[in-house]
Amino acid sequence: xxxxxxxxxxxxxxxxxxxxxxxxxxxxxxxxxxxxxxxxxxxxxxxxxxxxxxxxxxxxxxxxxxxxxxxxxxxxxxxxxxxxxxxxxxxxxxxxxxxxxxxxxxxxxxxxxxxxxxxxxxxxxxxxxxxxxxxxxxxxxxxx
Numbered sequence: 001x002x003x004x005x006x007x008x009x010x011x012x013x014x015x016x017x018x019x020x021x022x023x024x025x026x027x028x029x030x031x032x033x034x035x036x037x038x039x040x041x042x043x044x045x046x047x048x049x050x051x052x053x054x055x056x057x058x059x060x061x062x063x064x065x066x067x068x069x070x071x072x073x074x075x076x077x078x079x080x081x082x083x084x085x086x087x088x089x090x091x092x093x094x095x096x097x098x099x100x101x102x103x104x105x106x107x108x109x110x111x112x113x114x115x116x117x118x119x120x121x122x123x124x125x126x127x128x129x130x131x132x133x134x135x136x137x138x139x140x141x142x143x144x
C-alpha cells in the first residue's frame with residue numbers, strides 16, 4: 001500500500017474526518033462540524049512522508065518510505081506493548097512499533113504497512129477513530 005492509498009482509505013472509511021496537510025504530512029482529525037478549537041484538534045492518525053528535525057528515526061528519506069502513526073487508548077497500547085521495547089529499529093517496514101517520539105503518549109507506527117500489518121492496522125485505525133469520536137462527543141456535550 002502506498003501513502004496515497006492509505007490516505008484514500010482513511011478518508012473513504014471514516015466519516016467526519018478533516019485531513020489537513022503540512023510539509024507533506026497528513027493529519028487525520030475527527031471534527032465533523034469543523035468546530036473544534038485549535039487546542040482540541042488532535043489527530044487520531046498521521047501519515048509522515050519525510051524526515052523532520054525532531055524525528056528521523058524511520059529514515060523516511062529513503063525512496064518510497066513513509067510512516068503511518070496511530071494514537072491509541074492506554075489499554076490498547078498496554079496490550080500491544082506491555083513492557084517498553086528496547087533497541088527498536090524504527091526503519092523496519094511492515095512492523096508495528098512504538099512511535100519513536102510519541103510512544104509515551106501511546107502512539108504506534110508502521111513504516112510502509114503491507115500484508116504483514118494490514119489487518120492489525122485497520123483494527124487499530126477503527127479503534128483510534130472510535131476513541132476520537134468519543135472525545136469529540138464528550139467535548140460537545142460539555143459545551144466546551
